[in-house]
Amino acid sequence: MDAKASGGSIRAWLIVAMLFLFMVINFADKAVFGLAAVPMMRDLNLSPREFGLVGSSFFLLFSLSGIGFGFVANRVQSKWLLALLAVVWSAVQFPLVTASVTLPMLIASRVLLGFGEGPAFPLAQHACYKWFDNAHRNVPNTIVQQGASAGLMLAGPILSYLVVRYDWHMAFFALGIVGLVWTALWLVIGRDGPVGAASHATGAAHGGAGETIAYRHLLLNRTFMGVLFIYFVEYAVISLAFTWFPVYLRLGLGYAPIVTGWLFSSIVGSFIPVTLLLAWVSQRLIRKGVSSRIARGAMVSGFAMLGGVLFLATSTGLSPALKVACLAIGGALSQLIFSFGPLMISDIVSVRQRGALLGINSSIGTLAGLIAPALMGGIVQANHGNPALGYEHGFIVVGVLLLASGALGLALLNPEQSRQRILEASRCDAAQSSDNEGSRQRTVSASMDMGPSR
Template identity: 45%
Template sequence: MTAQTTPKGAWKITFLLFLFMLVNFADKIVVGLAGAPIMDELKLQPEQFGLLGSSFFLLFSISAIVVGFIVNRVATRWVLLAMAVIWSLAQFPMVGTVSFTTLLICRVILGAGEGPAFSVAAHAVYKWFPDEKRTLPTAILSQGSAFGVILAVPALNWIIVNHSWHYAFGALGVVGLMWVVAWMVMGKEGPLVQTVAMAAADPRVPYFQLLTSRTFIGCCAATFGAYWALSLGLTWFTPFIVKGLGFSQKDAGWISVLPWVFGAVVVLLTGWISQVMLARGFTTRGARGVLGSVPLIVGGVILAALPHVNGAGLQIAFLVIGSGLCGSIYVVCPPMLGEFTPVQQRGAVIAIYGAIYTLAGILAPWVMGSMIQHAAVPLDGYMTGFTINAVVLVVSGLLGLLLLWPNTERARLMALAAQPKFA
């Protein structure tokens, strides 16, 4: 087989999907960024605010699975468009006076709309790049999350400080609709899709075999740990800066950018290093599996040391580095799944993977809120929550090292698929 070339227009679509993920994460971060004024205005206890953070993920996983099967049959162009419309409309009710219940419902709806975002975007971009060229586009795609925070936090925080947290939600709704217009004009379906000849050479594998493969389980376990840290960052990082360390809302807005700047560097470096390793003959076990798992363990060890360092600056540095290292796993897991999953099943498998690891988003914010509410002083509760995060990261990284073997997975699954009992 000869290597496929990258179709014309692939990078334009990658950029549009990067913007798609940028809007996606700006939507996610706004509740955490406005956490202190929201808690003050609505008179919320830490457990209630933790529940608000968790509510976003209530239908997140279910939606991801449902839409994952839909994109096996419906063009990703239209699915992405519908999702962005839902995001935008879910923001506008917060512009006026709202109750905790209204805010909770809108976040649940937003989470349902955003649940499939990364998996559908990855499936869409993989229609523009052959397998050996997918790691860097995946890294760029995932960096929509970091830049969504880096660019949005200063602007949204300015709105929160100078006007109201209500208007920050409205601004995100407007930006989402702007992306909808741009996608309607320039969005296209990728040409690298399943053909009759490809289907004959790439038989369908039973989903049970795909979803119980060690690499799929390893991806879910490893990314679960990373997402635990991510969801804490989305919900609790800014409240920790304001209520735990005593910074002002204005200063906290700038500090809140730091984990995402560091994470962006980590992710882009991972994408580049992975492709260099592959070009030099490393197996995907090393260039993807090991490369993505080791930073989780290192990040967990750094977070475990956080409660034992003194000074706000040092504590912020440990938190930024420990949580930022987790980003490597997001770059390598979707391409690993794409290695051994037949094209006609890839959208669903990546979506189910996303649905499983984002369950961490339901647990982590609520666990942190519970730790804070029941601690003698709030800072002790935060430190307990970060210690739990450290344990989760180390365990998930070790599971990744044990289970991620994508270079041998495809041959094993194809051999199983070829056996008469699966006919």
């Protein structure tokens, strides 16, 4: 296998760097809402419930656009789709720069931002896979995924400084400019890789799966369903992270604004080394011949359960510092599905259908973002006499769901078996179709042999 196919070219790693920055901006756009929450709630006179609803409005079109762009990605080059999305993100920031922002304007901006960001992560992964084969995807894919954590980490101190030094409007303006700069660079550097083109006829990493398979077989197999359920739960965690974690640090634990920015940065910064290390371990196991069920599925499931335990621990009598540590480590361990889940999906689907399936998984899974922030807002408002207690009740719900999703993942995630069953089901469909066509032709032939009736 040549260097390009295995991901050894300089161009491949330059694309990874650009996709990493793409995700940095993507999640900084998400984080600004939580980091500017307190002055925004004050200026616009928002209650916790209203703030939670605005946070959830971001996901109103998020899933629909993700599915739509996923199917488009089967036919259109990733370069142009990613550029289009980045332009949309940038454009919707600028209306929030003025002092005349209203609640409807804020909601409209978040809805349109969600439309532009819904397809971003699966399309970035799809673009990354075009430069790396299955045995070499774990680490570059995780680097791209960690752009999300880096975006949240960098957003903490930088955007908090802009909010405190100037005002929250300036933070949105800065993100709009950064998005336009990335787009200009991407139009010069971006390119689709050779792996997708070379594999289009032969299918996913294991070959022999290049034919188009009915989506009912792909969507209803055990591995896809397991990935989808864990993805849903763990996206609830990430949506709470960029919406409510800064507010919890500020109002629940009593930290000052600048300290809150640095603590938030530290929490999401811990995601990066943990997930990169586990991705490296998983890739080593895959290259040594360990099954994807163990090297990817079992790791995702086990660490999701451990993350759930740590979220439950925030409701105990720990000190504020230890509660921050639980959020940091628990959050890091519950992010593996965003790296390993798409890899398991790519194990079971051909490259010609991969973009659509990644888009469907991401779009349905991220519906958690439509629910979780609003639900947390309701829980907090119900405990208005003790804000910290309200947040921690929400973290209990998260912990229980992580435990349940991890246990379900251990039972369901088996890419090797799923791939085999999908191929068998596809062959049965083909045989049934052939039998039906043969029967139809025999009927027509018999009718012709009988001649016209007298």
